[in-house]
Amino acid sequence: MTSSISFTANLLxxxxxxxxxxLGGSLLGGLGALLFHTPPLSVMVRLSEDLKIWAMVATLGGTMDTLKVLESGFLKRDLVxxxxxxxxxxxxxxxxxxxxxxxxxxxxxxEISWL
Known part of the structure; x- marks a missing residue:
């Protein structure tokens, strides 16, 4: 994360x-399923579950920086x-x-279950 943006802005x-x-990957994947006469809704649901981990990794810019900060913070007892x-x-x-x-x-x- 860049330091020029506030913590709250980074969260948002x-x-x-x-x-x-x-959302984008699932919707565009559903569009692709339409082109090949595959049920788009089932493809969209499957893609939304498959894309979650990749979206997290891409959002955080890769996991190595996050792991490095976590490791150095614990070792130096700097928990912020x-x-x-x-x-x-x-x-x-x-x-x-x-x-x-x-x-x-x-x-x-x-209606969708919230659990």
């Missing part, structure tokens, strides 16, 4: 990037960077989950 950007990658990285991970995860939930809601005929 990470949330929308991870959610957008899941560790807390920030864990918060970035959590927010990216929530964005991915919300994107997948929206795709499942779009693909379903009935």
């Amino acid at each position: 950007i990470d949330f929308f990037v991870s959610m957008g990658m899941v 960077p560790v807390g920030r990285q864990i918060t970035y991970l959590a927010v990216a995860f929530i964005g991915c989950q919300l994107g997948a939930l929206l795709i499942r809601w779009l693909a379903s005929d009935s």
Whole structure:
């Protein structure tokens, strides 16, 4: 993460990037399924689940920087960077989950279960 952007702005950007990658990839994958006469809704749901981990990794810019900050923070007993990285991970995860939930809601005929 760049230091010129505030912590809150980074959280918001990470949330929308991870959610957008899941939504965009699933919707465009559904469009591709239409072109090949494959059921688009089932393809979209499958893609939304498959893309979650990749969206998190891409949102955080790769896992090595995150792991390096976590390791150095624990070893030096400096827990502020560790807390920030864990918060970035959590927010990216929530964005991915919300994107997948929206795709499942779009693909379903009935109300979606929140559990």
